Amino acid sequence: MDYSERIRQLEFLITRLIETNREVPIIVEGEQDVRCLRALGLTGTILKVHTGQTLYEFCHDLSARYRQVILLVDWDRKGQQIHEQLVRDLEANWTPYDPFRQGLKLL
Secondary structure, eight states: OOHHHHHHHHHHHHHHHHHHHTTSOEEESSHHHHHHHHHTTOOSOEEESOSSSOHHHHHHHHHHHOSOEEEOOOSSHHHHHHHHHHHHHHHHTTOOEEOHHHHHHTO
């Protein structure tokens, strides 16, 4: 995939994310992540993982409030661990999650 194709794919993913976020909340790690997504034009619900709850409690609350979520945590080792735990806990609570992060990983 050449550079211009990657740019087109990224623009497509951002547009899709903006549209999807109108109805589906996005889960991020911190306030800086929220600010960056807002700067990209996202106007829907964006929730931070670090709320003082355990990840399991956080996921349980998500499953009670939402039918679907998008996980966009950091790409570092800690972010990967959080992502894996969120996936396990969301699946345990039967809450579908959008693997949007995987689409970004392909770029």
